[in-house]
Amino acid sequence: MRVLASTVSPDNRENVELVNLKVKAGYTAGYNDPEFIRSLPTFHLPFLSSDRKYRAFQVDGDSMLPVKHGAYVIGEYLQDWRSIKDGYPYMFLLKEEGAVFKVAYNQIRTRKNVLLKSLNPIFEPYEVSINEVMEVCKYVYYFTDEVPQNLSANEAIMHRLTKIEERLVSNTN
Numbered sequence: 001m002r003v004l005a006s007t008v009s010p011d012n013r014e015n016v017e018l019v020n021l022k023v024k025a026g027y028t029a030g031y032n033d034p035e036f037i038r039s040l041p042t043f044h045l046p047f048l049s050s051d052r053k054y055r056a057f058q059v060d061g062d063s064m065l066p067v068k069h070g071a072y073v074i075g076e077y078l079q080d081w082r083s084i085k086d087g088y089p090y091m092f093l094l095k096e097e098g099a100v101f102k103v104a105y106n107q108i109r110t111r112k113n114v115l116l117k118s119l120n121p122i123f124e125p126y127e128v129s130i131n132e133v134m135e136v137c138k139y140v141y142y143f144t145d146e147v148p149q150n151l152s153a154n155e156a157i158m159h160r161l162t163k164i165e166e167r168l169v170s171n172t173n
Helices: 021-030 034-039 153-172
Strands: 016-019 054-058 072-077 088-094 098-107 113-117 126-129 133-143
Touching (some): 021 034, 021 054
Parallel strands (some): 016 054
Antiparallel strands (some): 088 098, 088 133, 113 126
16 A cells, blocks of 8 residues: 655645655655645646646656656556556656656566657667656646657657557567
């Protein structure tokens, strides 16, 4: 059983707490501190389920392109990490790296870790021991203030190859 520090609105609705780039470094230390969580900006979105817990994180870097640096990712808090689905994106709070947005491959039962992969093919996948994981949120939505650009022919080919590779990896697990 994992306990998550959380906030509620005056009308007793679960807030979505926002972990932006300014507070991202402190989130690793304060993710379970009610005072720290109360200091985070909060919001509600009418299309999020009222019976689930969500957190929003601002993306740092370009490892998950086309989700760009500065975009906001909303994730649903995941209590049972064994339910991580191969090939799906998640926000992970890691002891050493802090909050990272990656596509995950669940190796908890076999190797006691998760394989984390970027959408951007220039970044190598890496394994993280489940003992390094502090929190997991399953990707739900992302928001950005930038309009996506058309992919170049090379980017389109790389995107298709990445999708094929993901299918091959998930079929071998």
